[in-house]
Amino acid sequence: MKIHLSAATLWCATLAPLTATAAPDPALAPLAFLADHCWKGALPGTPAADEHCFSWIYDGKYLRDRHEVRDGEKLVYAGESIYYWNAAAKQLEYFYITAAGGHSHGTVAPEADAISFPAATLVTEGKSMGFRSRWKRVGDEGYEVLRE
Numbered sequence: 057m058k059i060h061l062s063a064a065t066l067w068c069a070t071l072a073p074l075t076a077t078a079a080p081d082p083a084l085a086p087l088a089f090l091a092d093h094c095w096k097g098a099l100p101g102t103p104a105a106d107e108h109c110f111s112w113i114y115d116g117k118y119l120r121d122r123h124e125v126r127d128g129e130k131l132v133y134a135g136e137s138i139y140y141w142n143a144a145a146k147q148l149e150y151f152y153i154t155a156a157g158g159h160s161h162g163t164v165a166p167e168a169d170a171i172s173f174p175a176a177t178l179v180t181e182g183k184s185m186g187f188r189s190r191w192k193r194v195g196d197e198g199y200e201v202l203r204e
Contacts (some may be wrong), residue, residue: 080116083141083148086166087119089193097201103127113138139164156180160187169193 080088087110094109108123118140125133134155142149148164150173162176170192177184189203 080112080119081141084116084119084139086148086171087139087164089196090121091119095199097198099125104132152178154178154180 080091090108090110091112092110094107096105096107098105104125104127106123106125108121110119110121112118113120118138121137121139123135123137124131135152135158137150137152139148139150141147148166150162150164152158152160152162158178158180160176160178163174165172165174170190173189173191175186175188177186187204189201191199191201193199
């Protein structure tokens with residue numbers, strides 16, 4: 057499935073910060089273009105849209121991605137990822153949770169023109185599903201998602 061997501065500035069990005077924020081962790085640089093924006097794209101073959109909103113947390117040590125799939129006003133699916141640098145393993149990783157009680161843990165593999173998420177497993181209610189994806193940046197205003 058291929059999705060094209062484009063940027064829209066987060067509504068809270070226009071609010072003045074209450075305190076100074078440290079620069080984001082340099083290890084998260086491959087994901088930095090996503091931060092402080094919401095990205096929305098249509099799910100092919102459906103009337104639904106997937107929106108991801110990214111924000112730095114804990115002085116840039118982590119990047120949060122809150123996402124919702126909606127069919128019009130109806131919420132179909134929701135989840136949240138936290139991206140971080142695992143210094144012991146020397147790699148970018150994420151932890152993903154869903155509103156339905158699912159969870160996943162995986163790695164992030166930066167490439168020259170994309171970000172790959174190698175095979176991982178989503179576990180929900182004792183059932184598991186394998187998946188992997190690749191996000192390819194398309195200019196400054198979007199990226200394409202290939203999910204398998």
